[in-house]
Amino acid sequence: MIQQFQEAKKMIGRAQNILLATHEDPDSDAVGSLLAMKIGLSKIGKKAVVFSATKAPPSLSFLPGVDQIISKVDLADVDLIIGLDYGHHQRLKLNSENLALRNFLTIDHHLVGEHLGFKIIKNNYSSTAEILYELFPYLNIAVDYKIATCLLTGIFSDTGGFRHANTSAQTLKIAGELLLKGAPLQKIAKAENSIYFPNNIKLWLTAFKNLEVDLETGIVFSLVAFDDLANAELEWKGSGIAGLLSSVPEIKFALLCAEKKPGQLECSLRSQKDRGINVAAIARIFGGGGHRLAAGFQSSDRPENIVSAIKKLALNNFASLKKEI
Ligand SMILES: [Mn+2]
Numbered sequence: 001m002i003q004q005f006q007e008a009k010k011m012i013g014r015a016q017n018i019l020l021a022t023h024e025d026p027d028s029d030a031v032g033s034l035l036a037m038k039i040g041l042s043k044i045g046k047k048a049v050v051f052s053a054t055k056a057p058p059s060l061s062f063l064p065g066v067d068q069i070i071s072k073v074d075l076a077d078v079d080l081i082i083g084l085d086y087g088h089h090q091r092l093k094l095n096s097e098n099l100a101l102r103n104f105l106t107i108d109h110h111l112v113g114e115h116l117g118f119k120i121i122k123n124n125y126s127s128t129a130e131i132l133y134e135l136f137p138y139l140n141i142a143v144d145y146k147i148a149t150c151l152l153t154g155i156f157s158d159t160g161g162f163r164h165a166n167t168s169a170q171t172l173k174i175a176g177e178l179l180l181k182g183a184p185l186q187k188i189a190k191a192e193n194s195i196y197f198p199n200n201i202k203l204w205l206t207a208f209k210n211l212e213v214d215l216e217t218g219i220v221f222s223l224v225a226f227d228d229l230a231n232a233e234l235e236w237k238g239s240g241i242a243g244l245l246s247s248v249p250e251i252k253f254a255l256l257c258a259e260k261k262p263g264q265l266e267c268s269l270r271s272q273k274d275r276g277i278n279v280a281a282i283a284r285i286f287g288g289g290g291h292r293l294a295a296g297f298q299s300s301d302r303p304e305n306i307v308s309a310i311k312k313l314a315l316n317n318f319a320s321l322k323k324e325i
Helices: 002-012 028-043 128-139 145-158 169-180 185-192 199-209 226-231 239-247 279-285 301-315
Strands: 017-021 045-050 080-084 104-108 118-119 211-216 221-222 254-260 266-269 294-298
Touching: 002 080, 002 104, 002 118, 028 080, 028 128, 028 145, 104 128, 128 169, 128 266, 128 301, 145 169, 145 185, 145 199, 169 185, 185 301, 199 239, 221 239, 221 301, 226 254, 226 266, 239 254, 254 301, 266 279, 266 301, 279 294, 279 301
Parallel strands: 017 045, 017 080, 080 104, 104 118, 221 254
Antiparallel strands: 211 221, 254 266, 266 294
């Protein structure tokens, strides 16, 4: 890892115009990492533009520099792209035909996906923010209050408030150090929870209404149909629901499908550490990806077909995925 950090330092040292990019619909880790990196680079005299194809959630408006994130970018003068927390390069929505040929540095904790350029990918880290905390000393970036706020936001969110299985002793140690730098934990926690209110409560109701529990296979499934979203004028931002469903003790994993556009499903898979399931392996069957306990995919198939395909696999004890599961 030290060698990788040194290579990152060299790449940044050579660059004049840096673009920091993350996935569309950026979550707290994506936004926190983007902004921490921008502030950090400015401290060492490097100019960087921050990009995400869609806006940061309003709950993150307290993060320093969030108003500087742009959603359209001209890559002509950019001589280094740093992709953060993005998983698959298509999620960056950077309209460039030869993106793969660009000078590109990837920093991510999503193992599954398609990354570009020189890659620092650590899936044993809770979040991209946690990786950045380790990287910054190599770049001579001192963590101040602003950077600490951004990084703790990313770590807090991706660990579900330090409750998920990806919370290591190191995660908590780093979080403690960020608190010592003045990161406002309570404010961050409040912002994270406010994502759920009030519209998401309506989404939860819909998801619970359509809940199906199959004890034979250990699958809990729910669907939020397009009509439900459209009638309640809701925007789909609901991966918290799948996590909640997966915590039912008798369940092996949860599948939640949301019909964001008519006929277009966005499906989340969640499991818990003690259930012996790798949901990323299931997501890959449908062209998606993710982590062992949190994965997802998109599909234009009918939800009942997806559920029955997964049930079939489960009844077969996931024999075809045995190596991965
Ligand atoms: Mn992340």
